[in-house]
Amino acid sequence: MKCGLLPPSFEDTILNICQCVSPNDIRQLGINPNHWYVVALSGEVKTQPVGVMLWKQAMLPKGAAQGAIALYRDSKGQIHALEDRCPHRLVKLSHGQVIGDELECAYHGWRFNDRGECAAVPYLADNQKLPSCKIRRYPVKEQDGFIWLFPGNVETRHGASLQTDGASLQTDGASLQPMGVPEWHHLNYIATVSVINCNAHYSYLIENLMDMYHGHLHEDYQAWAEASLEDIDEDAHRIDAHYTAQSYYKIDKIWSISQLFFPALRRLHPEPLDVSYVYPHWVSTLGKDFKIYCLLCPVNETQTKAYLIHFTSLNAFWRLHKLPVWFRRFVKNSLFGAAQKLLDGLVRQDVQMIEEEQQAYLQNPQRRGYELNRALVSVQRLMRSQSHL
Ligand code: FES
Ligand SMILES: [Fe+2]
Numbered sequence: 001m002k003c004g005l006l007p008p009s010f011e012d013t014i015l016n017i018c019q020c021v022s023p024n025d026i027r028q029l030g031i032n033p034n035h036w037y038v039v040a041l042s043g044e045v046k047t048q049p050v051g052v053m054l055w056k057q058a059m060l061p062k063g064a065a066q067g068a069i070a071l072y073r074d075s076k077g078q079i080h081a082l083e084d085r086c087p088h089r090l091v092k093l094s095h096g097q098v099i100g101d102e103l104e105c106a107y108h109g110w111r112f113n114d115r116g117e118c119a120a121v122p123y124l125a126d127n128q129k130l131p132s133c134k135i136r137r138y139p140v141k142e143q144d145g146f147i148w149l150f151p152g153n154v155e156t157r158h159g160a161s162l163q164t165d166g167a168s169l170q171t172d173g174a175s176l177q178p179m180g181v182p183e184w185h186h187l188n189y190i191a192t193v194s195v196i197n198c199n200a201h202y203s204y205l206i207e208n209l210m211d212m213y214h215g216h217l218h219e220d221y222q223a224w225a226e227a228s229l230e231d232i233d234e235d236a237h238r239i240d241a242h243y244t245a246q247s248y249y250k251i252d253k254i255w256s257i258s259q260l261f262f263p264a265l266r267r268l269h270p271e272p273l274d275v276s277y278v279y280p281h282w283v284s285t286l287g288k289d290f291k292i293y294c295l296l297c298p299v300n301e302t303q304t305k306a307y308l309i310h311f312t313s314l315n316a317f318w319r320l321h322k323l324p325v326w327f328r329r330f331v332k333n334s335l336f337g338a339a340q341k342l343l344d345g346l347v348r349q350d351v352q353m354i355e356e357e358q359q360a361y362l363q364n365p366q367r368r369g370y371e372l373n374r375a376l377v378s379v380q381r382l383m384r385s386q387s388h389l
Helices: 008-020 202-210 212-221 254-260 325-334 340-363 375-387
Strands: 037-041 050-053 068-073 079-083 097-099 102-104 118-120 140-143 146-149 161-164 167-170 189-198 224-234 238-247 269-278 281-286 290-300 303-313
Touching (some): 037 050, 037 068, 037 303, 079 140, 189 202, 202 281, 202 290, 202 303, 212 224, 212 238, 212 340, 238 375
Antiparallel strands (some): 037 146, 097 102, 140 146, 189 303, 238 269, 281 290, 290 303
16 A cells, blocks of 8 residues: 555555554563563652552463552561462452551461561461462562553563562563662752553554654643654664654753743753653653653553653753752752643643544454554564563
C-alpha cells in the first residue's frame, strides 16, 4: 500500500515505517520481568500495607510475577513486598495490618514474615503445627524517593547475583540495579511529580514520550517547539533519540524559576532535546535546565501507571551553592512541585491522546496508522525484543 503522491524514495520510507509500526501485535506485548519497575512513591507506603499491581499473571513465565503485590514496612521502616494473597482463604493481605515485622491478614489474623512464611495463627491448638504454606516474596528496594520492584524469576536466571535486602538471588547482568533518579536528593534540582494512570498499553505511553513532534499538542503549555530528529543511537537495552528543539525556558537567574508559573516570561531559544527509552523507563533532557523521567509500572494490556518526574536545575546559580546546606535544602523543599500545573497539564493532554489511540485499536485492531518518525521503529523493535527475552 502506498501513502500518496510523493517522491519514490520518501514514499518507500513511509511505507517501511507504516509496516513497522503496524499495531498488529505491539499492543499485546508483555513486559520483560527481569528489570526493576517502580511500584510506588516512598511516601505512599507508611504504616499500613499498600496493594499495587504490576503486570498480569498470564503474560509472565511460570513462577514470575503474580500481578497483585502487598508492600509494607517492618518495625525498622524497611520495605518488603509479598504476593497480595493470603494462602488461607486467598483474600488480599494488603487489607490487613503490620504487627511488628509481620504482615497480618485481616480475616483470621494469620501472620506472615518477610520471607512469605506463615509465622503465626492466633487460634492454633497445642497439637497443631503452623501451616507450611508460603507466598511469593519479591526483591524490592527503596531508592531515590521510589519503591523499585523486580518481578522476574530471580532463581532461575544465570550470571551475577542480585543483592536485595541481604538476600542473594540470581539474575542476568542487565538489570542488577534499579535505574535510579540521582537528582532526587541532589540539592541543585527542584522536583515535581505527576502520577500517570492511563487506560492504555504501555507502548502508547513510550511512543508518546519518544516522539517529540507531539509538541503541537502542548502548544498552550509552551513546553517546547519545532522539534527535529537529528540522530538515533540504539542497542539491546536502550534507544537514544537526539532532537533539536526550541525551548521556552532559560533558568539562568533566580527569578527565572517564575517562568514555570508565568508563561509571559518565557522566550524561545534553540536547545538539544534528548529522549531515551532505557527499558523499561524513559528519561529526557532539554538543554541544561530540565530533566524529566518517566518510571513505568505497566498493569496489563490496557492499563499503565507511571511516575513522571520533572527536575528544574539550579546549576547555573553558583552563589546559591556557597550557602549552607540546610538553606539549600530549604530552597529545594520549598520549591518542590513548582512545575505541578505545567506537568499535570501535559499529562492530561497526553493521556487523552494515548487513551484515544487505545480505543481506536480496540475497535479495530487491524487498522494501521501512518508514521513518519523513525525513532518509533527503533522503540517498537526494542519493546518486541525485550518482551521476548
Ligand atoms: S484468609 Fe487470611 S487468615 Fe484467613
Ligand atoms: Fe507530551
